[in-house]
Amino acid sequence: MMFRRRTDLQLAADPAGRFLPSVMAVMVFLGTLSFAGAIVLDQAMQSWSRSIEGTLTVQVGDMKAPDSAARVAVAVDLLKATPGVVSATPLDKAAVDKLLEPWLGKETLATDLPIPALIDVRLARDAELDTAALGARLAQAVPGARLDDHKPWLAHMVRFARTLQWLALGIVALVGLATVALVVFATRAGLAVHNEVIEVLHLIGARDAYIAGQFQNHTRRLAILGAIVGLCLVGAVLVALAGIAANIKAPLLPKLELAPRHWLMLAGIAVLAVALATLTARITVMRTLKKMM
Amino acid sequence: MVRFQNVGMRYGIGPEVLRDISFELAPGSFHFLTGPSGAGKTSLLKLLYLARRPSRGLITMFNHDLSTTPRDKLPDLRRRIGVVFQDFRLLDHLSALDNVALPLRIAGANEAQVVEHVTELLQWVGLHDQIHARPPTLSGGEKQRVAIARAVIGHPQLLLADEPTGNVDPDMGMRLMHLLLELNKTGTTVVIATHDQHLIESFNRPRLRLDDGELVLAPGLAA
Numbered sequence: 001m002m003f004r005r006r007t008d009l010q011l012a013a014d015p016a017g018r019f020l021p022s023v024m025a026v027m028v029f030l031g032t033l034s035f036a037g038a039i040v041l042d043q044a045m046q047s048w049s050r051s052i053e054g055t056l057t058v059q060v061g062d063m064k065a066p067d068s069a070a071r072v073a074v075a076v077d078l079l080k081a082t083p084g085v086v087s088a089t090p091l092d093k094a095a096v097d098k099l100l101e102p103w104l105g106k107e108t109l110a111t112d113l114p115i116p117a118l119i120d121v122r123l124a125r126d127a128e129l130d131t132a133a134l135g136a137r138l139a140q141a142v143p144g145a146r147l148d149d150h151k152p153w154l155a156h157m158v159r160f161a162r163t164l165q166w167l168a169l170g171i172v173a174l175v176g177l178a179t180v181a182l183v184v185f186a187t188r189a190g191l192a193v194h195n196e197v198i199e200v201l202h203l204i205g206a207r208d209a210y211i212a213g214q215f216q217n218h219t220r221r222l223a224i225l226g227a228i229v230g231l232c233l234v235g236a237v238l239v240a241l242a243g244i245a246a247n248i249k250a251p252l253l254p255k256l257e258l259a260p261r262h263w264l265m266l267a268g269i270a271v272l273a274v275a276l277a278t279l280t281a282r283i284t285v286m287r288t289l290k291k292m293m
Numbered sequence: 294m295v296r297f298q299n300v301g302m303r304y305g306i307g308p309e310v311l312r313d314i315s316f317e318l319a320p321g322s323f324h325f326l327t328g329p330s331g332a333g334k335t336s337l338l339k340l341l342y343l344a345r346r347p348s349r350g351l352i353t354m355f356n357h358d359l360s361t362t363p364r365d366k367l368p369d370l371r372r373r374i375g376v377v378f379q380d381f382r383l384l385d386h387l388s389a390l391d392n393v394a395l396p397l398r399i400a401g402a403n404e405a406q407v408v409e410h411v412t413e414l415l416q417w418v419g420l421h422d423q424i425h426a427r428p429p430t431l432s433g434g435e436k437q438r439v440a441i442a443r444a445v446i447g448h449p450q451l452l453l454a455d456e457p458t459g460n461v462d463p464d465m466g467m468r469l470m471h472l473l474l475e476l477n478k479t480g481t482t483v484v485i486a487t488h489d490q491h492l493i494e495s496f497n498r499p500r501l502r503l504d505d506g507e508l509v510l511a512p513g514l515a516a
Contacts, residue, residue: 008395010386200382203342204443205372206399207365293346293367 011218016189024226032234034171052150056121061144062114084127183280212285219281227270294320300350316511326486328503334486375449381440383428396447433460
């Protein structure tokens with residue numbers, strides 16, 4: 001004759017345990033969503049860094065000045081003679097207008113507003129260029145010329161993105177702490193409800209680990225259920241957001257598409273949440289039972 | 294087997310419910326524990342089945358001084374003790390079979406043997422038709438038999454029973470007493486707490502008598 005699956009403690013009927021899957025679902029949703037945000041920001045930072053890597057921009061006074069072409073030619077010659085520079089291409093007015101139009105508007109560009117002449121500089125891969133020294137030489141050769149390696153702009157963006165990333169990871173940690181508090185509460189409530197049965201089990205020879213095992217298995221089952229729901233919700237939200245973001249034409253907007261390894265990382269967060277809940281239940285029971293005879 | 298030396302016990306900061314209790318139970322002995330209600334029988338049993346520690350005095354069980362026995366060693370000692378609680382303390386959501394099987398499963402016994410032994414014992418105590426019944430559906434007498442079966446299934450070295458025949462008819466009471474006597478013959482030390490004078494007189498066994506928390510009668514103690 002075979003026994004059906006049974007537990008000595010009737011934990012499934014506990015009121016405190018009933019809300020655990022739904023709260024775990026919310027916790028896993030918030031935790032994985034925050035972590036996904038951190039991943040997206042990381043991708044954005046890499047993308048921004050890639051987009052300016054190996055490029056410099058040189059500004060040479062007002063484009064409309066009579067000696068502008070000559071000044072640009074001097075600067076281009078100097079740049080081309082610099083080791084590590086692959087190309088130095090002056091941008092014509094149409095190209096400069098195209099760059100400035102989104103910021104200044106067509107009407108403003110049509111006025112006598114001084115527009116700098118720009119030279120797009122491409123560097124060789126792995127070029128070790130001293131941009132400060134090059135900038136100084138340019139300024140000496142062509143007074144008013146200014147070299148921009150975009151790094152200050154990128155540094156600001158990266159600093160901001162890093163702050164957001166830490167914030168997202170902080171939310172993940174807070175969600176973890178809240179999960180621990182929730183499981184401790186539910187487990188203590190369960191211990192109080194089943195105090196008499198636990199005493200009987202002790203008196204017939206059960207070790208603390210035997211009783212803790214029942215609580216941890218029960219908590220794990222509920223946590224897995226909640227984690228699956230939370231993970232499905234976050235998957236749906238991320239796919240929807242990626243669809244919306246794909247229709248927005250903004251080059252700086254980070255891509256919301258996650259690679260398979262990122263999805264695995266999100267699943268890893270859910271697995272960690274389940275492990276955290278299970279371990280918390282075990283430790284809570286073991287610590288409480290230690291106070292009993 | 295069991296030795297109490299000047300043992301006292303109190304609940305919290307209340308008065309002592311047991312005072313200066315000293316006695317010894319030899320291996321394989323059979324004792325009745327008697328005394329009026331409130332004399333301290335249940336408290337003495339609680340000390341014996343390791344549910345409480347004494348407030349003072351020395352208890353030695355299975356050659357272990359309980360005052361120095363670490364908490365994590367207590368389960369090993371408890372597995373050598375079978376207890377029939379006065380209120381049975383069965384697990385209501387488990388079947389009679391699962392209730393009786395608990396001590397074996399907790400000790401990690403082979404599942405096939407567990408089922409075989411438990412079924413056999415439940416048949417012996419007349420519960421073959423109630424094997425899968427849950428305690429709330431059983432009568433008081435049936436619950437008592439399940440409780441006794443749970444206490445004896447692991448063949449304990451010490452069996453403690455609090456009014457084990459209180460809820461069954463005289464015939465079944467005798468049958469259960471004979472089960473306990475059979476167990477005693479195989480070497481189990483038995484202590485039965487009871488008010489039942491007829492039972493005590495039917496089985497001429499040594500008595501431990503408590504009165505107002507003091508042991509007034511024990512083998513070797515002047516009455």
